[in-house]
Amino acid sequence: MIQPIHIINPNSLADVTGRIARAVQTDAPAGGPGLHCVTLETAPPGIVSQRDADAAAPLVAGYVERNDASASAFVIACYSDPGLFAAREVTKKPVIGIGQAGLSAALQLGERIGVIAVSSRGIPRHLRYYRTLALDRRIVSELAIDLPVADSGDENLALQRLIETARTLRDDASADVIVLGCAGMAELRSRVEAAVGVPVVDPCTAAVAFAIARVKDHADTTHHHLSQGGAL
Numbered sequence: 085m086i087q088p089i090h091i092i093n094p095n096s097l098a099d100v101t102g103r104i105a106r107a108v109q110t111d112a113p114a115g116g117p118g119l120h121c122v123t124l125e126t127a128p129p130g131i132v133s134q135r136d137a138d139a140a141a142p143l144v145a146g147y148v149e150r151n152d153a154s155a156s157a158f159v160i161a162c163y164s165d166p167g168l169f170a171a172r173e174v175t176k177k178p179v180i181g182i183g184q185a186g187l188s189a190a191l192q193l194g195e196r197i198g199v200i201a202v203s204s205r206g207i208p209r210h211l212r213y214y215r216t217l218a219l220d221r222r223i224v225s226e227l228a229i230d231l232p233v234a235d236s237g238d239e240n241l242a243l244q245r246l247i248e249t250a251r252t253l254r255d256d257a258s259a260d261v262i263v264l265g266c267a268g269m270a271e272l273r274s275r276v277e278a279a280v281g282v283p284v285v286d287p288c289t290a291a292v293a294f295a296i297a298r299v300k301d302h303a304d305t306t307h308h309h310l311s312q313g314g315a316l
Contacts, residue, residue, distance in 0.1 A: 087156040088118035089295050091288075092147055093267065094140040094162045095233060096127045100268040103237040104161050107270035109291045116296045117156050117245050122147070130233030132203045141167035145284040156302075157295040161267040161288055164209060178298045182267060183295050186287025187219055190261045193283040198259025199226040200249050202236045202266035210265065225257035226265065236268035243272050250280040263287065 091108065093101040105121040112119055124143045128136040148158050157178040160168055172179045190197045197219075197302030201207050206251040207226050214220040229236070229245040233289030236242055246269065262284045264273060270288045277284035 086299060087115045087154060088120040089157045089159060089299060090147075090151060090155040091119055091121045091159045091161050091292065092144055093121065093123045093135075093198050094127050094144050094160060094166050095130050096123060096125050097129055097234055097268075099234060100130075101161075103271050104267050104288050107273070107286060108289055109276070111289045112292065113296065117285055117299050118154075119292065121161075128140070130202075131164055131166060132205050132233065134159075134209050137162075137164045137166040137209065141170060145170035145174055148179060152177060156299045159291045159295050161291070163265045163287055164206070164213065164297055172305065178295055180291045180295045180298075182287035182291040183213065184217065185291035186263050186285050187214075187217070187222075188294075189285045189290040190263050190283075190285075191222065193285065194220075194259070194261030195260055196224045196260050197222050197263060198253030198257055198261070199263045199265045200246060200253070200269070201228040202231060202233055202268070204228040204230055206265075211285065224259050225253055227253060231296070233266065233268055236266045237271050239272065242269065243275060246272055246276045247279040250276050250282075250284065254280055254282055261285065 097277050101123040104248045127140045127143050131137050148171040150177045163183045168181040172242040184236040214223050227249050250262045251312045267288050273284050
């Protein structure tokens with residue numbers, strides 16, 4: 085039996101975890117590994133500043149280390165990927181950051197990436213990360229809706245701001261693909277895309293799809309090896 089993929093919300097907002105869970109379950113293929121979404125209850129209430137991301141990083145790595153035996157893979161459900169590299173040091177299982185996964189998905193869909201951040205305070209941190217990933221030249225603009233993380237997926241508070249910001253990225257920066265730069269926005273992806281007419285990427289579902297593919301590939305390889313009489 086394939087162990088579940090653990091999807092870690094590295095902030096303490098259970099409502100955000102619920103939004104992530106609903107979004108990824110909607111797109112999860114039948115017959116795939118289970119998806120286990122968790123909230124890090126001692127983490128900051130939203131990853132906005134660099135200090136927030138730095139505080140969450142050891143909590144993420146610690147969770148991965150403690151739960152390594154019960155998971156087939158881990159997804160870090162925060163666009164800043166806090167603790168990604170430390171987590172990869174404590175497990176041989178796949179650890180996927182939604183920031184990297186979302187940008188990778190966007191590169192398959194367009195040439196000029198626009199990003200919607202939840203807060204203007206987070207944009208400098210994102211820009212540093214893009215430079216680390218050598219993707220800064222592919223990001224044509226990043227704009228914020230300037231809402232608390234807790235409200236980032238609220239249909240009444242966030243949806244119109246997301247649509248207006250996506251249109252600005254499309255029209256003023258000529259973005260031909262939009263990335264939602266906060267996990268809490270996940271459930272609103274399809275409505276933003278329908279309103280703006282360019283691809284809109286939810287990094288959570290992109291990361292989970294990649295994790296599922298890696299887990300299934302490993303399971304198929306293991307099954308084939310055993311059927312040939314090999315030993316693990």
